[in-house]
Amino acid sequence: MNTPAHVLISGALFARPGNRKVTGAAFSGALLPDVSLYLMAGTALFLLDIPPNVVFGQLYFSPSWQTVFAIDNSFVIYGAIALVSWWRSSLTGLSFSGAALVHVLTDFLLHNDDARRHFYPVSDWVFHSPVSYWDSAHHANWAAPIGAVVATLAGVAVWRSFHDLRMRTVVLVMIAMELWVARQWILFF
Numbered sequence: 549m550n551t552p553a554h555v556l557i558s559g560a561l562f563a564r565p566g567n568r569k570v571t572g573a574a575f576s577g578a579l580l581p582d583v584s585l586y587l588m589a590g591t592a593l594f595l596l597d598i599p600p601n602v603v604f605g606q607l608y609f610s611p612s613w614q615t616v617f618a619i620d621n622s623f624v625i626y627g628a629i630a631l632v633s634w635w636r637s638s639l640t641g642l643s644f645s646g647a648a649l650v651h652v653l654t655d656f657l658l659h660n661d662d663a664r665r666h667f668y669p670v671s672d673w674v675f676h677s678p679v680s681y682w683d684s685a686h687h688a689n690w691a692a693p694i695g696a697v698v699a700t701l702a703g704v705a706v707w708r709s710f711h712d713l714r715m716r717t718v719v720l721v722m723i724a725m726e727l728w729v730a731r732q733w734i735l736f737f
Contacts, residue, residue: 549651549654549655549658549681549695549699550681550695550699550725550726550729551578551579551582552699552722552723552725552726552729553654553695553696553698553699553702553726554578554579554581554582554647554650554651554654555575555578555579555722556699556700556702556703556706556719556722556723556726557578557650557654557698557699557702558574558575558577558578558646558647558650558651559571559574559575559578559702559703559706559719559722560702560703560705560706561574561646561647561650561702562574562577562642562643562646562647563575563643563706563709563710564639564643565709565710565711565712567639569640570639570640570643571643571715573640573641573643573644573647574643574644574646574647575647576644576647577626577643577644577645577646577647577648577649577651578647578648578650578651580620580648580651581620581621581648581651581652581655582651583620584616584617584620585617588607588613588616589603589604589607589608592607608662614664614665617664617665618664618665618666618668618669618672619668621652621655621664621665621666621668622652622665622666622667622668622669623649623652623653623656623666623667624667624668624669624670625668626645626648626649626652627645627649629641629644629645629648630642630645630646630649633645652666656675656677657677657679658677658679658680658681658691658695659676659677659680659681660676660677660678660679660680660683660686661676661680661683661686662680663675663676663677679691681695696726696727699723699726700723700726700727703719703720703722703723703726704723706719707719707720707723
């Protein structure tokens with residue numbers, strides 16, 4: 549799934565109007581599994597001037613990058629955080645870990661050739677889903693529109709729950725980003 553979709557879905561599931569800490573944790577948990585990709589790819593593309601085909605064709609699949617992705621996309625790590633949060637009765641921790649787990653679960657179900665080691669450090673096994681959110685060779689022609697609709701409906705739910713203008717603006721921007729990115733996947737991949 550696209551990052552905006554993760555944010556919108558996790559916001560609908562875990563954000564709480566009137567509780568900025570829990571809401572911030574939900575959005576942070578939804579974002580964290582993708583942050584390393586943005587940092588590493590952004591550095592490679594814009595600071596080191598490495599061509600996109602090298603970044604996404606070689607570096608992305610390199611052992612070092614895949615290890616980073618295994619760490620920040622691990623069911624085991626976020627599950628442990630969820631257990632500790634539950635034990636400590638931390639709604640903030642549960643919101644964070646729940647959002648991260650939803651992100652990792654949807655990635656688990658929607659990544660084929662670019663799948664990750666979601667059970668790190670317990671296992672290096674990789675599930676290559678038959679469905680991809682972006683690759684039309686793996687059913688993205690229907691998965692991407694469905695994902696965009698689900699994310700948009702989640703965004704509408706968040707928008708209706710929050711009456712703060714800033715939050716509503718963030719949600720509308722996320723919906724617009726999701727629809728734009730989904731359009732790109734549909735048209736170009």
